[in-house]
Amino acid sequence: MTEILRVENLAKSYGTFEAVKGISFTVREGEMKALIGPNGAGKSTCFNMLTGQIRPTRGEVFLDGARITGLPPRVIWRRGVGRTFQITGTYQSMTVIENVQMALISHNRRVFSLFGRARALYRTEALALLDRVGMADQAERPCSVLAYGDLKKLELAIALAHRPRLLLMDEPTAGMAPSARIALMQLTADIVTEEGLSVLFTEHDMDVVFAHAHHIMVLNRGELIADGNAAEVRANPQVQDVYLGGGMLFKEIDHA
């Protein structure tokens, strides 16, 4: 397996506070990799540096060997990186399908078309994507009335619209019921397998993490303290230390 994403010594400081302290890792093609850690560990900062929302203080990011450090989000997106956010940012004034169509319009570089009906463009493709995440029956509903879990699914559909090779998902199941979490991640895993894309995700729910991640990284206070498969991470004494209060989780997983 070749690596699709390589991160070298990536760091971000706010004044004297160093949110991310020079971390390095890789994501390989076709794998689902999780980035976990307690609140404030720097997971979202790290993600935002990868997709261009935040400019790193130092370090480099390579996509498929090409440097993408500090590029604006829209450029990184065009290079084939999809992204979902911890707090969803769908377009409230559009319908579900229009949200997906918007991504397709952008992908096909039709944003500056002044004529023609946007609603009529790429409907079939958009419907197929919605169908893929189980949202086809809600295609014409206004986005503003969707249930939270459905919004997350919609976000997934949007992120898949430009056929990315790497998908970054920030807390994809936050705020969802446990059963729905498993279902959503199962869906993601299926897509990963079928499309052959790679996923990097952050997650609080260890059930989800240990059920779906091929590899797990643990971030604590801006430092990467572990990077390996589930067993390796679980055995890591530093990780156990960090998750001392969360020992329960490990037990549950043991007999899961």
Add this chain to the structure above:
Amino acid sequence: MGFFIAQLLTGLANAAALFLVASGLSLIFGVTRIVNFAHGSFYMLGAYVGITLMGVLPGVLGPYLGFWGAIVLTGLIVGLAGALVEIVVLRPIYRAPELFQLVATFGVILVIQDLALMVWGAEDQMGPRAPGLRGVFRIFGEPIPKYDIVLICITPFILLALWALIAKTRLGVLVRAATQDREMVAALGVNQRWLFTGVFALGSALAGWGGALQLPKGGADLLMDFNIIGPLFVVTVIGGMGSLPGAFIAAVLISVLNVFGVAYLPQSTLVLMFVVMAIVLIVRPYGLLGKEEVAGEHGQSGAPETPIRPFGRRGRLAVAGLLLVMALLPLVTQPFALVLLTDIVIFALFAASLQFILGTGGLVSFGHAAFYGGGAYAAALMVTYAKTPMEIAFLFAPLGAGMLALVIGWFCIRLSGVYFAMLTLAFSQLVWSLVFQWRAVTRGDDGLIDIWPSAWLSGTVPYYYFTLVVGVLGILFLRTVIHAPFGYALRAGRDSARQAEAMGIDVKRVQYVAFALAGALAGLAGGLFVFAKGSVFPTELEIGKSFDALIVVFLGGVKTLSGGIVGATFMAAVEDWLTRLHYWRLLLGLLIIAVVILAPEGIVGSARRLGLRLGLVKHTEAD
């Protein structure tokens, strides 16, 4: 040296009243997020109430206590008036879309103008002298009025008192909390409604004190309210909206700069302020001490907009029917109805162009008249200097305005929210003052005249058809763009700029193009205007013109597609009818306030809601 110090002192003395009024505006904005157009009216009220009290109190309390007591009391009375306005007018509409309240405050301006005229009469009133403070001190040989020195000494104490109020009291804690995070206040279990009322009253009281304190240096007149709005916004914005020390620094900066401007660049007094504001905003987009606005703070509150649809069959038939009626009208009606309709179509196109960036783009421009007037001037200049035939000159209207929008937009688009609004205001003032002062070319406020259409369009009926065709095509073009991928991208950038950027959309570039398009279409309206009236004057570029458009867009409904058109039609027709009456401003003001309270989503938005409730409109078929 003496001259320099004397100038400095003059600037500091001038800063006193300006700081008081601006701090009130800043406070109100910081907590309630209301851009209070009516703040100048409270300043004017302060001046009038002050004069009245100063005529009465000294007889009762003696000259000293009478004078200073009158000033203190004036603030309290104006504060009460402010509280009344907040409770009656603003409280019912806090849930309306952000910035909608400015329509209500515009209504308040009109009402207070006519009330002041009724109570105090039309004549200018000179302010009474401060007792014991007539005459001058000599400082380095330069005469400095004693009252100036008093003002200079008072101001820091007022700043200190305000600072103490904000830093040391519970009210202050709440105000700070509300300025930073409104939901936090609600979470603290505070009655937010009374906090808002209290802050609005305090802000108004400060304006009242400002009005009363300047009396010994000036007086009271009915133009004070509008005259102070310019400097007021400039100071608040340069200081950073919501920042009291910022307002203080900016008030001093502007006042001192003005004094030196008078001495060394006497012709520049019109523009200096706005040049400074534009420079500050370009370098420090959130003012000297302002904080960056939280994303989604503006244009996002209230219920989310419903998805848009092109007109269905019924809608298209209705529009076609209306157009048919308008086309046949010249057969049955007298010429004046056509003149009025010509004006309405022009205004509707102007409003629709603003609605395009404001509603669809979420960019609130306070300076849209720059493009309307700019277009009118572009065409008029071609006719005047190049003797261009009307047909060609007319094309220069949208072209010139579009170019202007490209230049202004290049600076403004980088900002958002209220700061974007203020920078557009500054630029439109620059354009205005350029036209006003470059007399050799623009003939200043003598205007460009005899700009009449070609023979085949001359006369009411032909020009009405011309306006109808061009105006309707312009509006249809805007609607087409709104439903096109570009319009969707613009809306995407408004709904969530982060998401749009994360799907490959260059949001700023989309907004830039939209800004230029809106400018060109406003210029088209300006071109129609200039040939309809035969002349153009700098008034078409004034702040008031921008506000007119803004008001009708909000009045019609920001979160709708046809709000601007409906609002413009409503306003033009109502004005035509009301201005025949004596106290028409009072009536118009009350009417605006009534519409705002009864229809907080604008006329179209509220009509749609009513339609939904009555089952006349289906959810997805709106607009």
Add this chain to the structure above:
Amino acid sequence: MTGANPAHGNRGPGPANRRDDHMNILRSLIAAATAVTVLSAPAFAEDPIKIGDINHYKRMAAFAEPYRKGIELAVAEVNAEGGVLGRPLEFVFPDDQGDPGEAVKIAEDLMTREGTVMFTGAILSNVGIALSSFAKEKNYLYLAGEPLADTLVWKSGNPNTFRLRVSTWVQAAMLAEQAAKTDAKTYATIAPNYSYGTEAVEAFKANLKRLKPDVEFVDEQWPALFKIDAAAEVQAIEKAKPDAIFNVTFGADLAKFVREGTDRGLFDGRGVYSMLTGEPEYLEPLGEEAPEGWYVTGYPWYDLPDGPGKDFVAAYETATGETPKMGSLVGYTMAKSVAAAIQKAGATDTASLIKAFEGLEVPSTPVGPLEYRAIDHQSTLGAYVGTLAVKDGKGVMVDWEYKNPVPYMPSDDEIRAMRPAN
């Protein structure tokens, strides 16, 4: 160029009915929730001759209200004497908000819907200029009462526009004539930064230089209209140390300028020549602080000798309970001029009225006989000039005289050269 030249001054019931139809169409078009009843035109027993006076009744209420009362007094007098052409005279007073575009719209409304025979009005010169251009384009008649701009009858003059009031050039020339008699060599000017201010300063300079070529203008101040920073202006002028000052500020600007200037001793030992300051509109608000010794143009209504001037003051005070302002005089004289013109024309169509106005003589006005000159359509209304003093806590003009404007105007040839060929 005469696509629409609608009939005006129609008689009979026709227009009234059509007006109603038209309102109905409008109302259904507006379709707005306005529950208030629509205005209804007053019902006339006898068909009056209507004139529309378009003005900034709200925006410049302090000037427009006395003007309007002057018109109303004149109309009452005319009608008491049987009206004109056997019909009553009637003025309507629409408000244009000081907006030239709005004024043009109202003018169209007046001529096509209200059935007025001509229109008058405007205080602000730019509104007057817009109305003038419009009158020419549509071939209507416009009589400008108050606007001062020289261009109205000269550079932009046209056959359809007449003007009553004495213009900027002439008033400045009268002041310059007085200034030229003194030893003052260096002058500072202060004027609001808009057309009227610039025009006045240019006129004063030109006239003074002509009369006294060695004068020098050492400082020019241009405060924004009604936004004066008086203290700074006073300091700047003081710094230039001129022998004399020419002032064009008025209204609230003037009050602030006078107060700061007096406090800081700017006017001590300096001659000040000031436009309009003696007009009650501007002088009365100054009260006891009126600057003594200034040489001004104005209106000393309190000091007029027996005759038509004093009679007008008495009649005005009886009718309104107020003392007259400059605007009262202008409004009154203007309405009287209109009546005289219609009487002379014997008809109300535009062509006859224009013909009547050219060379029209109005024999009895408060300032004596007037003529509307055929050459430039300017009336021969003059100006009162005099020195300011304070009496009984009020500013008044003393040693004043009424000056005929004609000697101060450019020569006929110069005027012909300036006026566009028609």
